[in-house]
Amino acid sequence: MSITIYDVAREANVSMATVSRVVNGNQNVKPATRKKVLDCIERLGYRPNAVARGLASKKTTTIGVIVPDISKSYYAELSRGIADIATMYEYNIILSNSDKRMTREMELFDDLLGKQVDGLIFMSDSLSEEIKKEMSTANVPIVLAGTLDSSTDLATVNIDHEQAAYDAVKKLIDNGHTRISHVSGPLTRDINRYCKKVGYERAIKEAGLPVYEEYFIETDNTYDDAYEKWRILRQLDEKPTAIFAGNDDIAVGMMNGIRDDGYSIPDDIEIICFQHTLLSRAVRPQLTSIVVPLYDLGAVSMRLLTKMMNGEEVTESNVLLPYRMEERQSTK
Amino acid sequence: MSITIYDVAREANVSMATVSRVVNGNQNVKPATRKKVLDCIERLGYRPNAVARGLASKKTTTIGVIVPDISKSYYAELSRGIADIATMYEYNIILSNSDKRMTREMELFDDLLGKQVDGLIFMSDSLSEEIKKEMSTANVPIVLAGTLDSSTDLATVNIDHEQAAYDAVKKLIDNGHTRISHVSGPLTRDINRYCKKVGYERAIKEAGLPVYEEYFIETDNTYDDAYEKWRILRQLDEKPTAIFAGNDDIAVGMMNGIRDDGYSIPDDIEIICFQHTLLSRAVRPQLTSIVVPLYDLGAVSMRLLTKMMNGEEVTESNVLLPYRMEERQSTK
DNA sequence: TTGAAAGCGCTAACAC
DNA sequence: GTGTTAGCGCTTTCAA
Numbered sequence: 199m200s201i202t203i204y205d206v207a208r209e210a211n212v213s214m215a216t217v218s219r220v221v222n223g224n225q226n227v228k229p230a231t232r233k234k235v236l237d238c239i240e241r242l243g244y245r246p247n248a249v250a251r252g253l254a255s256k257k258t259t260t261i262g263v264i265v266p267d268i269s270k271s272y273y274a275e276l277s278r279g280i281a282d283i284a285t286m287y288e289y290n291i292i293l294s295n296s297d298k299r300m301t302r303e304m305e306l307f308d309d310l311l312g313k314q315v316d317g318l319i320f321m322s323d324s325l326s327e328e329i330k331k332e333m334s335t336a337n338v339p340i341v342l343a344g345t346l347d348s349s350t351d352l353a354t355v356n357i358d359h360e361q362a363a364y365d366a367v368k369k370l371i372d373n374g375h376t377r378i379s380h381v382s383g384p385l386t387r388d389i390n391r392y393c394k395k396v397g398y399e400r401a402i403k404e405a406g407l408p409v410y411e412e413y414f415i416e417t418d419n420t421y422d423d424a425y426e427k428w429r430i431l432r433q434l435d436e437k438p439t440a441i442f443a444g445n446d447d448i449a450v451g452m453m454n455g456i457r458d459d460g461y462s463i464p465d466d467i468e469i470i471c472f473q474h475t476l477l478s479r480a481v482r483p484q485l486t487s488i489v490v491p492l493y494d495l496g497a498v499s500m501r502l503l504t505k506m507m508n509g510e511e512v513t514e515s516n517v518l519l520p521y522r523m524e525e526r527q528s529t530k
Numbered sequence: 531m532s533i534t535i536y537d538v539a540r541e542a543n544v545s546m547a548t549v550s551r552v553v554n555g556n557q558n559v560k561p562a563t564r565k566k567v568l569d570c571i572e573r574l575g576y577r578p579n580a581v582a583r584g585l586a587s588k589k590t591t592t593i594g595v596i597v598p599d600i601s602k603s604y605y606a607e608l609s610r611g612i613a614d615i616a617t618m619y620e621y622n623i624i625l626s627n628s629d630k631r632m633t634r635e636m637e638l639f640d641d642l643l644g645k646q647v648d649g650l651i652f653m654s655d656s657l658s659e660e661i662k663k664e665m666s667t668a669n670v671p672i673v674l675a676g677t678l679d680s681s682t683d684l685a686t687v688n689i690d691h692e693q694a695a696y697d698a699v700k701k702l703i704d705n706g707h708t709r710i711s712h713v714s715g716p717l718t719r720d721i722n723r724y725c726k727k728v729g730y731e732r733a734i735k736e737a738g739l740p741v742y743e744e745y746f747i748e749t750d751n752t753y754d755d756a757y758e759k760w761r762i763l764r765q766l767d768e769k770p771t772a773i774f775a776g777n778d779d780i781a782v783g784m785m786n787g788i789r790d791d792g793y794s795i796p797d798d799i800e801i802i803c804f805q806h807t808l809l810s811r812a813v814r815p816q817l818t819s820i821v822v823p824l825y826d827l828g829a830v831s832m833r834l835l836t837k838m839m840n841g842e843e844v845t846e847s848n849v850l851l852p853y854r855m856e857e858r859q860s861t862k
Numbered sequence: 863t864t865g866a867a868a869g870c871g872c873t874a875a876c877a878c
Numbered sequence: 879g880t881g882t883t884a885g886c887g888c889t890t891t892c893a894a
Contacts, residue, residue, distance in 0.1 A: 200669070202871055213881045218873065226879060248645045249584045250871030253886045258581060260624070260645070269610035269825070271603050278601035281627050290645065292592070293625040295613050313580045313592070313622065337532070421812055450812050457814070480753055480782050481813060482789070493601075534887055545865045550889060560863060582887030585870045 262310030279496025323387035339506035343499035346388040353515040363397030379413040379438035424451025443471035483527030594642030611828025655719035671838030675831040678720040685847040695729030711745040711770035756783025775803035815859030
């Protein structure tokens with residue numbers, strides 16, 4: 199049916215090996231021959247079959263990306279970073295959604311290895327033992343993007359969430375607050391449990407303040423849930439005067455709950471959050487935020503993966519990227 | 531290195547043909563033999579090589595998706611719809627970003643065909659002649675998702691953007707407005723030029739109102755640009771009293787420009803927009819919107835593609851999905 | 863119900 | 879510089 203390397207070889211009166219050399223840019227081809235072959239390729243409309251190539255060479259120039267949910271802008275932005283670097287190094291990406299379900303993660307993992315991907319970038323809330331075991335037996339390089347690995351034997355790319363959370367809460371403390379609530383995403387996400395919450399508590403304790411359990415609110419990361427959960431804080435005798443929110447969806451949900459109740463931001467309550475989306479800047483007042491470099495998280499992960507796939511020596515396989523705080527209108 | 535079908539065959543004392551039958555669920559295998567083979571597969575940890583399978587069978591169970599920019603929530607949401615149906619039918623997705631650049635689209639197209647994808651879902655602002663030609667010679671099924679094809683010989687899935695725009699503007703007219711501005715996305719996007727703008731003008735004309743050129747504002751689809759472009763409208767002698775915005779980013783940009791100027795929404799100016807993201811509901815006042823079923827657009831596209839890949843007869847290959855209007859606080 | 867064998871389209875020694 | 883050839887790991891006739 200379609201044109202093969204053999205057709206080109208016959209048309210150009212050379213062997214398929216020569217055509218292969220031309221296609222792969224091998225220098226051991228006489229310029230005249232190269233031109234002749236190139237002409238035939240053009241004329242016949244030959245397009246190399248990457249599947250056959252993959253079988254013969256054991257390289258597919260394809261990597262797998264397992265992401266909880268690409269429709270979440272957090273992962274979409276991160277994936278774009280991965281994709282751009284992948285393009286730069288001429289890799290394709292097989293993108294799959296896990297919904298953070300462990301069985302699904304295992305399935306996808308197996309599936310992608312079956313497809314002979316050259317490498318894998320993995321994102322999840324938390325690494326199960328099963329997945330870790332599966333990863334340790336896989337014979338392709340793996341990078342965890344924005345995902346914690348307590349044992350640190352896997353390559354990871356992150357920001358220092360603990361310190362970032364500390365910075366955010368410190369800012370509120372410096373503004374004179376003593377009753378600071380942490381409205382968090384789900385604690386099933388390691389970054390929330392072991393980084394942001396820890397940083398929050400460290401800042402509070404360092405300031406000599408008590409850590410009130412009632413001021414810790416767990417949400418499912420959605421605007422709607424955060425909006426509802428404001429009710430819990432509002433009925434407290436001693437309401438918080440400042441909120442550290444796990445991300446901007448949560449912050450805006452809280453903010454709207456607060457304002458629908460007649461309170462003012464930042465006059466009555468100040469808010470600071472991790473920024474994952476445009477939302478932080480689009481709402482009024484604009485939210486003071488820890489800006490998370492999502493694109494870079496993806497890009498650096500992919501760059502690291504290319505090094506591993508090339509067998510290059512990787513000096514630091516647990517990368518921490520810089521972040522910054524942007525002061526806007528939700529704090530004074 | 532890794533376990534092949536041949537290893538399993540030897541271990542189970544059968545031919546590779548039999549192992550292949552077991553793996554592929556072929557019924558012509560004695561139950562006892564099947565069990566024996568399955569045991570060996572389990573014991574050896576055999577994982578079929580999808581590349582070899584693809585070469586032999588000429589099916590990769592992989593489809594290509596070309597998207598302008600996955601970091602835009604519009605495409606991220608749509609892609610999730612594609613992905614879920616793909617999973618259901620056991621296809622993987624190679625996801626690539628084109629940034630709407632035609633040369634990049636051509637490259638990707640060629641690249642994906644080289645990877646022997648079984649089908650392709652394509653999204654773009656507009657179909658170039660080059661791409662259409664390339665598509666017509668491709669020997670795999672192609673579906674355009676949220677992308678116009680004037681010649682209608684390609685399969686497409688859309689909503690009736692023209693009618694939706696008409697409905698939106700009609701709503702504003704019914705609310706008594708006569709000076710209605712259309713703040714559009716770029717006219718290089720066919721849906722903006724040939725659907726939304728046309729629907730806007732149809733509604734205006736049908737109401738016996740004049741179409742003022744000054745009321746048409748083109749933006750680059752971003753919040754920031756829309757925020758800036760408010761300046762153009764504000765300096766008009768006769769400012770519009772209502773705005774039909776191409777999407778929620780634009781609407782929020784406009785809204786913030788308007789309010790930073792001291793005007794009130796909806797009292798001074800009413801706004802209605804196409805909703806692509808959470809933004810419409812997260813801002814205050816919440817935006818009255820045409821809710822675009824992005825997820826469904828993707829899901830239906832993928833379902834259509836599976837039918838085409840199966841060689842099933844497709845009765846309607848230009849699908850229009852329903853949409854709805856949700857009245858919120860930015861209109862009275 | 864099972865096996866033998868011929869490819870699928872390409873890469874990569876190895877030989878010339 | 880170029881050609882020959884043996885796989886890569888699997889599916890799929892065709893026989894038995």
